[in-house]
Amino acid sequence: MAEVFGAGDRVRTARTDPPHHTRLPRYARGAVGTVVEPQGTHPLPDDRSRGLAAEPQLVYTVRFAARELFGTGDHDVTVDVWACHLEGIR
């Protein structure tokens, strides 16, 4: 089951490269960021696009340092990530 997070929690995105559609952008895979806020529950498009049953799950806005994503840059990027693509960092 997907973990539940709160604002400020450190999380890592999945390091995945599925052969189908995914809403986890390539540039944000396997990256460490900080939860900004939960934004509600939505079915996972990765499953819906394949005609699979998709129970709504929490989606989180996650903030990343550009340096973490691209190795360069002084800005931040936020990405909206489904819970199943996140794991907590203790």
Next chain:
Amino acid sequence: MSEHHGGDAAVAARVRHVESLLEARGLVDAVELDRALEAFLSRSSPATGARVVARAWVDDGFRQRLLTDANAALPEAGASMGGGLQEQRLKVLENTSTAHNVVVCTLCSCYPIAVLGPSPTWYKSEAYRSRVVREPREVLREMGYELPPEVAVTVWDASAETRYLVLPQRPAGTEGLDEAALAALVTRNGMIGVAAV
């Protein structure tokens, strides 16, 4: 998606085909569909977003409510994220003298149509979508907006169900203007975060 206009034409042709199949089977009424789209788009233009921004500039209570729960606050300024279609969550991002926000959808072209109308062509371009997350200061500079190095930049990638609207900084020297005059100053690009107002 590298050939943007070709992609648009192909998608438009598919949509027309699906629409004609739905009409032929009596599942949708063409007149009703046109009426719903017209009603939605007549309320959806950058003027709607501009009205929301101007209200936030003159009414601090509204500004706070807008930043906390935009969907609940929008009706106070005569706006909504519904408009006959499925209501989407809106998050409003406040620009300050030390923090700047820019909006993009790297996966497709998600955009707050209900408050800004249809998105500009450049917003859907491969170049903007792929570059602004990596080098926002350079992209904004090319668009004519030089951000001071001390201003922190956050790029918001609308990769899920939330739509984003930037609340630009109120321009200096506008203390004497009323809400309508202020709304006239607000630009679409300012509300995407690629220009100052």
